[in-house]
Amino acid sequence: MKKVTIVVGLGLIGGSIARAIKEGHPESTIIGVDLNEASGKQALKLGIIDLFEKELNAVAPKADVVIFATPVQQTTRLMNNLEPSKLKSSLVVTDTGSTKKEIMQQSKSLAAQGITFIGGHPMAGSHKSGVLASDARLFENAYYLLTPNPASNKHVQFLKELLIKTNAKFLVVTPDEHDQMTGMLSHLPHIIAAGLVNQTDAFIKKYPMASRLAAGGFRDITRIASSDPAMWTDILLTNRAVLIEELENWQTQMAKISSWLGEGEGNREEIFDFFAQAKETRDHLPIHKEGAIPAFFDLFIDIPDYSGVVANVTALLADKNISLINLKILETREDINGILQVTFKSKQDLEQAKRCIQAGSDYVCYEK
Structure with missing residues (x-):
């Protein structure tokens, strides 16, 4: 799939989508658009994008796909500034906004010009932000909601294939739903x-x-x-x-x-x-299933209250190259044991850590 994809907004979401497209379709050209030149330079340096531009209309005529990874109101302004007569008739436009009804209403002006628009919302996030925090695995097993209009239904599969390396679970819903x-x-x-x-x-x-x-x-x-x-x-x-x-x-x-x-x-x-x-x-709610609010992958460990025990836990994790993103000792406790709360980036990291700690110690690990 040799296509030119423009990603507008080189933050956490835009950068992560660009990484996933690059991984799934290395032959594609990805152009990043952002008003922040520093973000563009970082994305170029990291190989997330192939070209950088500050003005969307300067590169939009080259695009086969435009992905708006910007807030909804900013996306609607940018969409309204597009010049349909200069765009490819086969262009597919999508977004990543957190609400869909307003954006789908605004997209009618593009549809009237023969441009395909499919609303999108990857339901994933991170405690970090910016292009440096971007990760192709960010959307893995997360729900990615799509809201096509009747005319764009036939292009949904194309968009899924473009985003295949997000490893997300795609669901088609109406904007109101x-x-x-x-x-x-x-x-x-x-x-x-x-x-x-x-x-x-x-x-x-x-x-x-x-x-x-x-x-x-x-x-x-x-x-x-x-x-x-x-x-x-x-x-x-x-x-x-x-x-x-x-x-x-x-x-x-x-x-x-x-x-x-x-x-x-x-x-x-x-x-x-x-x-x-x-x-x-x-x-009865599912544990650690990606939903409307990104899950927090916390492991709770009952540890004896003596010197060196936290270092022992982190050493077990380091030995298996398991990264953690937060660690704290819960202050409220009723007996001689403390509770160590360790937060991981993904369910896979959490499960690997749990196996690792239980195999290398007698500490009790559990999830809530």
């Missing part, structure tokens, strides 16, 4: 996590010691609040209707709990059922 599902399973949780952290910020000013307690489980359950503020502003503004509805549903639930608490012991059964239902649902 996409935004409803990601709104509930990704966007709303990010809003709630950010709200909890903001509420805690004021609380910690009143009770400074609380910051030490927040370093454990609270920090873990709110870690998605560390996401890029600019990206999440864009996501919320392009999925407004869905999120307004889900926030109203959430507020109704919270009001109900507040009412139960106000009435006290008379609502013990309702409060119990609230937690029991949540536990039942949560316990």
Whole structure:
């Protein structure tokens, strides 16, 4: 498949897609477009792209494929600036945005000019950002949602073959299905996590010691609040209707709990059922399957509380060339054992680490 692919936006997602295309189709030419010249130079130096350009319209006429790896509102602006009369009639355009309804609406202007557009959303991410953090394995086993319109359905297989080395699991959904599902399973949780952290910020000013307690489980359950503020502003503004509805549903639930608490012991059964239902649902969710929120690959290790034990664990991992991305000792513990939490980049790394540690020590390892 000797094609010219333009990747617009040389960040984590754009860089990772470019790497995957280069791996799957080494004969292809990949042109990177980014306003940040430093990113372009880094991508060239690393061999992620073959050419770099700051202006999309300067190279768009050469393209067989254009992939927008930019936020939705930026993508719509760039799409509107394309000059269809100068583009190949066989051009396929796609994006990687986190919402789909608005982008599909905007793509109608391209469709009217005979240009194929297929909405795309690779549901993967990383704790790092930028082209230096890009990795062809980023999307491995992650869901990659596609939202073609009726005219572009016949080009879906072409796009899947172009992206074959992402090793992603492609799913075709409607734009409305996409935004409803990601709104509930990704966007709303990010809003709630950010709200909890903001509420805690004021609380910690009143009770400074609380910051030490927040370093454990609270920090873990709110870690998605560390996401890029600019990206999440864009996501919320392009999925407004869905999120307004889900926030109203959430507020109704919270009001109900507040009412139960106000009435006290008379609502013990309702409060119990609230937690029991949540536990039942949560316990049946798949473990470490890539979903709307990228999974965190954490391994918990019960370790004895003596000097050198952490070094022993990391030495076991280093001996097998297993990379970890975070490591911490949980501060809250009820017995003489500590809990070491080790975070890995992928499920494969986690499983290999678990086998390695259990074979080389008597430490108990488990996942949550």
